[in-house]
Amino acid sequence: MNTPTLAPLRPQVEAFLSSALPLWFKEGLDSAQGMFVEALSFDGQPLRNLPRRARVQARQLYALGLAHERGEFVGSAQNHAALMECIMKSVTCSYGAPGGGFYTLVSAEGQVLNSERVLYDQAFYLMALAWLYRVTCKASYRDAAERLWIFIETLRDPNSGGFQISDALKPGPRQQNPHMHLFEACLLCAELLGKVPWMARADELYTLLQIRFLDTATGPQPFLREFFTADWQPDPVSGDHLDPGHHYEWTWLLSRYRVLSGAAVPELPLLYTTARTWGTDRTGLAYDEILPQGRELRSTKRLWVQCEVLKGHLAYWRWNGDLEALERAQHVLQSILTHYLTPQGTWFDQLSRDCKNISKNSPSSTLYHLYVALNEALPVLAATP
Numbered sequence: 248m249n250t251p252t253l254a255p256l257r258p259q260v261e262a263f264l265s266s267a268l269p270l271w272f273k274e275g276l277d278s279a280q281g282m283f284v285e286a287l288s289f290d291g292q293p294l295r296n297l298p299r300r301a302r303v304q305a306r307q308l309y310a311l312g313l314a315h316e317r318g319e320f321v322g323s324a325q326n327h328a329a330l331m332e333c334i335m336k337s338v339t340c341s342y343g344a345p346g347g348g349f350y351t352l353v354s355a356e357g358q359v360l361n362s363e364r365v366l367y368d369q370a371f372y373l374m375a376l377a378w379l380y381r382v383t384c385k386a387s388y389r390d391a392a393e394r395l396w397i398f399i400e401t402l403r404d405p406n407s408g409g410f411q412i413s414d415a416l417k418p419g420p421r422q423q424n425p426h427m428h429l430f431e432a433c434l435l436c437a438e439l440l441g442k443v444p445w446m447a448r449a450d451e452l453y454t455l456l457q458i459r460f461l462d463t464a465t466g467p468q469p470f471l472r473e474f475f476t477a478d479w480q481p482d483p484v485s486g487d488h489l490d491p492g493h494h495y496e497w498t499w500l501l502s503r504y505r506v507l508s509g510a511a512v513p514e515l516p517l518l519y520t521t522a523r524t525w526g527t528d529r530t531g532l533a534y535d536e537i538l539p540q541g542r543e544l545r546s547t548k549r550l551w552v553q554c555e556v557l558k559g560h561l562a563y564w565r566w567n568g569d570l571e572a573l574e575r576a577q578h579v580l581q582s583i584l585t586h587y588l589t590p591q592g593t594w595f596d597q598l599s600r601d602c603k604n605i606s607k608n609s610p611s612s613t614l615y616h617l618y619v620a621l622n623e624a625l626p627v628l629a630a631t632p
């Protein structure tokens with residue numbers, strides 16, 4: 248097999264980023280409030296009145312941090328860093344809870360609409376703080392990440408392990424997804440803040456993947472479960488729901504964990520194979536949600552899922568050099584460019600089974616997925632002839 252070449256896609260990726268980044272960092276920012284808006288219209292107008300999720304603010308800070316790393320500054324490097332600090336300050340005023348952690352939802356005027364502190368959001372704030380530390384070198388951000396971890400510890404279940412979904416549901420059902428992002432946060436903190444104590448925290452979350460999330464007993468094909476009861480039994484209603492995007496996302500995370508920890512991560516090919524064989528259609532796009540053996544559940548296809556597919560193929564290719572995985576990466580990147588991205592720098596966020604747009608606007612929360620995936624792909628686009 249010839250080495251698949253992704254290089255022809257590079258100009259399109261670069262053209263997209265050069266429209267998207269200024270758009271999302273300028274039009275996407277409500278500078279009067281110091282907060283990002285929840286979504287843009289397809290032609291790039293900010294939808295200012297929509298309530299704003301905490302995770303959106305943290306994910307946009309992540310994207311700003313990555314942009315700084317890549318030299319794609321808003322203004323100069325100093326302006327870019329000052330912008331990040333300014334946003335973190337106003338976001339902390341609006342979402343920061345006095346007892347630690349960040350609330351879930353704030354109105355366009357800055358009033359708290361939902362004061363629950365969900366584990367999922369805290370993971371993204373750890374990552375935002377790690378990027379702020381990286382960009383500014385100020386110890387206060389590293390300390391803030393540590394204080395946030397102390398809040399996260401209050402969600403811990405000392406009896407059956409793992410963390411509660413939020414401070415409002417104790418004891419409550421458990422979910423795989425926030426733990427995955429907490430694992431992601433620990434890896435980023437290990438990279439940007441230091442391995443101690445973050446790798447030990449990542450190790451614990453990796454163990455949860457092995458003993459709780461990954462079902463290796465039900466059939467010949469292991470798969471990742473999403474929803475559990477308070478004592479970690481599969482949820483009686485949704486315990487069989489599978490998220491192919493999360494299988495690909497873990498594939499990518501395990502490849503990073505392997506580099507940082509030296510662990511063998513035998514789960515990586517298992518997760519990748521399940522996602523490919525059960526959760527991906529003939530065109531190479533993955534479904535939003537499925538049942539075991541690939542039975543249909545929600546055959547829509549969100550953009551974030553395809554970003555994880557791209558990262559998963561690249562991670563698998565890096566893991567064992569499989570050129571077919573590189574070819575699949577090429578195909579899914581082409582499909583992302585063709586079906587999802589607009590020349591204005593916005594996106595159609597969700598397609599029907601037959602690849603028709605069914606989203607009403609471009610949610611800000613997807614930029615992080617897209618930018619991280621393209622950042623993974625760009626060195627490959629540059630390196631292949």
Ligand SMILES: O=P(O)(O)OC[C@H]1O[C@@H](O)[C@@H](O)[C@@H](O)[C@@H]1O
Nearest residue numbers: 302424428492496551610612613
């Ligand atoms: O729905 P938004 O907020 O855009 O998030 C998109 C998706 O991000 C992924 O990483 C997962 O955590 C999904 O469960 C989530 O739905």
